[in-house]
Amino acid sequence: MKDDLNIVGKRVVRSDSLAKVTGEARYTADLQFPNMLVAKVLRSPYPHARIAGIDVSGALKVPGVKAAISGFDSYGVKWGVFRYTQDHAMLHTDKVRYIGEDIAAVAAVDEETAIEALSHIKVDYEPLPAVYDPIESMEDGAPQIHDQYKNNINVHIHIDVGEVDKAMEKAFLVREDTFKAAGEAYAMMEPYAVVASYKNGYLDLYMPNAGPHVRAKALSNMLKLPLNRVRIRHINSGGAFGGRSEVAPGDLVASLLAIKSGRPVKLVLSREENAKSSRQVHDIIATIKTGMKKDGTILAKDYKVIYDGGAYSSTGPIATSIPFYVYEECYRFPNVRYNGYRVFTNKGIRGMYGCHGRAFLAGNEAQMDVMAKELGLDPMDVRLKNGLRPGEVTATKSKITSCGLKETILAAAEKTNFKKRWAKPSKLKGVGMGCVAIMCGFPMGFRSGSSCYVKINDDGQVTLVTGLVDNGQGNESMVIQVASEVLGVPMKDINLVCADTEVTNLDPGAYSQAAAFVGANAVRVACENARKQVVSIAAEKLGVKEADIGLKDGSAYSMKDPDKKMPISWVVREAFFRGEPIVATGSFFPNIDFEREWVTRPWGQMAGTFSFGTSVAEIDIDAETGRITIPRFTSAHDCGRAINPMAVEGQMEGSIQQAGVAAITEGNLWDKGHLLNPDLLEYKVPLACDMPDMDTIIISSRDPAGPFGAKEGGLTVRMNAYSAVACALTNATGELFTELPLTPDKVMKILERKKGVK
Amino acid sequence: MKTTKVSFQINNENVTLEVRPYETLLETLRERLVLTGAKEACGMGACGACTVIVNGIPLRSCLVLTPEVEGADITTIEGLRENGNLHPLQEAFMEKGAVQCGFCTSGMIMTAKALLDRNKKPTKKEIVRTISSNICRCTGYKKIVEAVEEAARKTM
Numbered sequence: 073m074k075d076d077l078n079i080v081g082k083r084v085v086r087s088d089s090l091a092k093v094t095g096e097a098r099y100t101a102d103l104q105f106p107n108m109l110v111a112k113v114l115r116s117p118y119p120h121a122r123i124a125g126i127d128v129s130g131a132l133k134v135p136g137v138k139a140a141i142s143g144f145d146s147y148g149v150k151w152g153v154f155r156y157t158q159d160h161a162m163l164h165t166d167k168v169r170y171i172g173e174d175i176a177a178v179a180a181v182d183e184e185t186a187i188e189a190l191s192h193i194k195v196d197y198e199p200l201p202a203v204y205d206p207i208e209s210m211e212d213g214a215p216q217i218h219d220q221y222k223n224n225i226n227v228h229i230h231i232d233v234g235e236v237d238k239a240m241e242k243a244f245l246v247r248e249d250t251f252k253a254a255g256e257a258y259a260m261m262e263p264y265a266v267v268a269s270y271k272n273g274y275l276d277l278y279m280p281n282a283g284p285h286v287r288a289k290a291l292s293n294m295l296k297l298p299l300n301r302v303r304i305r306h307i308n309s310g311g312a313f314g315g316r317s318e319v320a321p322g323d324l325v326a327s328l329l330a331i332k333s334g335r336p337v338k339l340v341l342s343r344e345e346n347a348k349s350s351r352q353v354h355d356i357i358a359t360i361k362t363g364m365k366k367d368g369t370i371l372a373k374d375y376k377v378i379y380d381g382g383a384y385s386s387t388g389p390i391a392t393s394i395p396f397y398v399y400e401e402c403y404r405f406p407n408v409r410y411n412g413y414r415v416f417t418n419k420g421i422r423g424m425y426g427c428h429g430r431a432f433l434a435g436n437e438a439q440m441d442v443m444a445k446e447l448g449l450d451p452m453d454v455r456l457k458n459g460l461r462p463g464e465v466t467a468t469k470s471k472i473t474s475c476g477l478k479e480t481i482l483a484a485a486e487k488t489n490f491k492k493r494w495a496k497p498s499k500l501k502g503v504g505m506g507c508v509a510i511m512c513g514f515p516m517g518f519r520s521g522s523s524c525y526v527k528i529n530d531d532g533q534v535t536l537v538t539g540l541v542d543n544g545q546g547n548e549s550m551v552i553q554v555a556s557e558v559l560g561v562p563m564k565d566i567n568l569v570c571a572d573t574e575v576t577n578l579d580p581g582a583y584s585q586a587a588a589f590v591g592a593n594a595v596r597v598a599c600e601n602a603r604k605q606v607v608s609i610a611a612e613k614l615g616v617k618e619a620d621i622g623l624k625d626g627s628a629y630s631m632k633d634p635d636k637k638m639p640i641s642w643v644v645r646e647a648f649f650r651g652e653p654i655v656a657t658g659s660f661f662p663n664i665d666f667e668r669e670w671v672t673r674p675w676g677q678m679a680g681t682f683s684f685g686t687s688v689a690e691i692d693i694d695a696e697t698g699r700i701t702i703p704r705f706t707s708a709h710d711c712g713r714a715i716n717p718m719a720v721e722g723q724m725e726g727s728i729q730q731a732g733v734a735a736i737t738e739g740n741l742w743d744k745g746h747l748l749n750p751d752l753l754e755y756k757v758p759l760a761c762d763m764p765d766m767d768t769i770i771i772s773s774r775d776p777a778g779p780f781g782a783k784e785g786g787l788t789v790r791m792n793a794y795s796a797v798a799c800a801l802t803n804a805t806g807e808l809f810t811e812l813p814l815t816p817d818k819v820m821k822i823l824e825r826k827k828g829v830k
Numbered sequence: 831m832k833t834t835k836v837s838f839q840i841n842n843e844n845v846t847l848e849v850r851p852y853e854t855l856l857e858t859l860r861e862r863l864v865l866t867g868a869k870e871a872c873g874m875g876a877c878g879a880c881t882v883i884v885n886g887i888p889l890r891s892c893l894v895l896t897p898e899v900e901g902a903d904i905t906t907i908e909g910l911r912e913n914g915n916l917h918p919l920q921e922a923f924m925e926k927g928a929v930q931c932g933f934c935t936s937g938m939i940m941t942a943k944a945l946l947d948r949n950k951k952p953t954k955k956e957i958v959r960t961i962s963s964n965i966c967r968c969t970g971y972k973k974i975v976e977a978v979e980e981a982a983r984k985t986m
Contacts, residue, residue, distance in 0.1 A: 085927075086924070086929065088929075089923070090924060091932075092932030093907075093921075093923045093924055093939060094911070094920065095867020095907035095908050096867070097932050099866075099869070101866075101869075101870070102866035259967055260931070260933075261879060261931065261933035261965065261966070261967050262869070262871065262933045263871065310871075310931045311930075311931040311933060311968060342873060343871065343873055544930045544932065545968075718926075718927035719927060721927070721973075722927050722930055722969055722970075724970075725969060725970030725972045725973065726967075726969050727970075728970050729969075729971070730970075751874060752871070752872040752876035752877050753872075753874060757965050757967060759962040759965065760958045760961045760964075760971040760975065761962040762962075763970060766972055
């Protein structure tokens with residue numbers, strides 16, 4: 073495809089990387105302010121207990137302690153993403169619901185003093201029976217974790233399209249299987265940290281977060297402060313992966329301590345605290361029934377999926393829905409029924425994860441392969457047959473616009489010689505394919521859109537102001553690149569002010585894959601509006617038509633006679649003279665059906681567009697130990713257009729690690745309410761030596777509404793890489809997996825099962 | 831509080847400090863010397879985000895007590911520039927897209943520098959093996975390996 077772009081589509085050096093390679097980039101724990109105090113949190117040792125009393129007065133007597141708080145110092149306002157999920161006060165005074173829950177906190181002059189002071193806080197607990205298994209939790213008579221949720225069912229998502237039962241009867245082949253997966257740890261490299269200070273009635277906060285505006289709103293509610301008095305500031309974020317979307321207990325703790333002490337307060341969680349008490353990933357049990365025609369056409373799907381939701385609602389309705397949607401956005405389901413239950417247990421808070429839903433997604437894909445085999449069909453052909461195409465509508469009425477699903481399937485298959493290898497797997501070597509689609513943004517009410525303010529300064533340099541958030545994926549650099557393209561100003565001359573609630577406007581944040589499609593689109597529109605102003609003055613000054621003006625390298629020039637040119641800085645100065653400086657705004661609001669509601673009305677347009685992707689894993693199994701190795705991994709992703717191909721590849725490669733290799737190594741281990749592997753020695757994040765050779769293929773479907781055709785940049789791999797591994801296991805052994813991760817013990821069971829059949 | 835005196839060279843400067851006897855080098859760097867490039871991500875030597883070079887050896891500064899480095903020559907990420915120029919590893923990490931969230935980057939670069947200092951022509955396998963001491967959650971390591979290879983080529 074012909075490309076007349078100068079910067080967009082190029083492998084540019086990310087704007088944030090200089091500060092990061094020199095160690096100058098500041099993260100929350102790096103901040104130091106005069107008179108800053110150190111905070112420590114007292115955490116529940118019980119999975120479930122009534123609180124008879126909390127007395128922090130002893131802590132206040134320790135020299136050097138400047139403030140001590142518990143939930144009794146807060147308003148007890150309960151947070152929830154939705155009105156009907158408001159159940160988390162962050163610091164509860166009546167009950168604790170998981171081991172590690174925040175109870176009370178102190179701020180002191182140094183860490184030792186703070187730790188000592190915690191031992192002087194008295195909490196009277198009355199232990200209650202607890203429940204850890206979501207199936208047991210749903211039974212009558214199970215310990216009730218919240219009074220208002222019967223049988224501990226937090227959310228029930230019920231979707232019913234077509235006539236599932238009739239279609240199952242008509243199907244040539246019907247199969248039902250149950251798949252389990254342990255929740256993973258986000259394991260973002262930066263443990264959660266927060267710095268809060270309160271001066272002149274304004275609360276300033278720094279913390280790694282995926283959405284400062286929604287966080288400020290939550291804190292304003294909980295602290296009963298006007299929204300403008302809560303200012304979340306920009307700071308680098310050491311990874312989020314979905315785990316930093318919501319307000320965290322530490323946000324409230326640090327705020328209360330700062331307000332009480334009148335001094336800046338820093339709270340930094342340890343790795344173990346981060347794993348136990350920030351956010352965890354749902355454990356999932358997915359029962360999947362599929363009816364297929366003889367030719368491989370999917371006639372019906374019937375799902376029952378149970379999500380172990382831990383102690384609080386968090387993003388409950390969304391988390392209970394997303395695995396289903398990313399699958400129905402990929403394949404055609406004429407009849408489908410989905411019953412998703414999110415169930416409370418006495419475990420940590422569970423939120424959304426970039427790789428969320430692996431039991432469900434890998435289960436679907438592996439089962440599809442077993443059915444294809446039984447029908448004598450090739451799994452790639454079955455995926456092509458059932459895959460959605462441009463212009464089609466999903467089961468729950470989302471229209472697909474740009475769609476490169478077919479191209480990703482064909483590209484990944486060709487690169488790996490998939491068909492031949494799948495048909496004839498050699499002994500304990502297998503190849504597997506996983507597909508998925510991802511919504512680029514989802515309904516978040518008036519926060520679903522983004523806007524940007526741009527000004528061009530008298531030196532020709534540009535300042536962009538946007539609510540956009542970067543958690544490490546490169547969003548900041550991406551919008552600078554987009555602005556550079558539109559304004560013809562080098563990236564180094566563009567300054568970005570972002571994710572600061574005092575100055576930036578609302579933005580969806582970095583947690584619904586909306587940054588490129590929505591955030592960068594707003595930047596593009598704002599810059600186009602500024603460009604028009606520049607072009608108008610330059611045309612007048614250079615004596616050429618506006619249509620003939622080009623902007624490049626900081627100059628405006630005549631495209632017909634390139635000798636006629638002037639620096640953009642001169643244009644800007646002229647604009648100042650006229651009292652009309654070059655300033656512009658631009659917004660983008662995606663085409664979403666806002667009548668849509670996760671529980672009560674689960675249909676309508678989900679997002680402005682969707683990305684598509686296919687991964688192929690090649691695995692070897694050691695017959696003696698059950699250990700899987702992954703020599704090669706191939707992923708193809710339709711991102712519309714790669715604004716920075718190097719960044720998109722980086723997202724895809726990271727996803728192969730975090731979802732693909734993680735499928736054989738990662739999972740939280742529990743003994744009742746105790747998380748057994750909260751640190752990075754016991755929890756196995758893949759290392760360089762664990763990584764396969766990786767091929768990444770970028771497919772460009774050029775989305776009609778995306779900025780320069782762009783959609784999100786790589787999340788499909790995060791939600792299909794484990795499927796590819798699970799399918800490769802099926803190819804190698806002829807057996808379906810039952811539980812992820814595929815650690816050697818589980819693989820040995822599969823190999824024994826296989827022998828037993830013989 | 832009881833303190834102990836310790837002197838060492840850091841990024842070509844001599845310092846003498848009074849530290850707590852149980853203070854880790856990471857705490858000294860970050861809190862006393864405001865060299866915050868080294869990060870605490872695990873606090874138990876599992877991840878390498880706090881790696882600095884002590885007498886030519888990459889060490890996890892969260893596992894080293896400051897009194898132990900008496901007389902040592904220490905380099906941190908902040909000391910990598912020479913005459914204001916970036917180290918080839920820093921350039922290569924930028925150019926190859928080896929940086930995402932950046933939290934592991936300092937430690938990763940210091941581990942790679944110690945490798946290149948002792949082995950000017952490492953094979954890809956040696957690079958992979960060496961940086962397997964450090965955890966990166968974002969990149970899948972491919973571009974990090976490419977960056978180290980590129981820096982090795984450039985420093986030849």
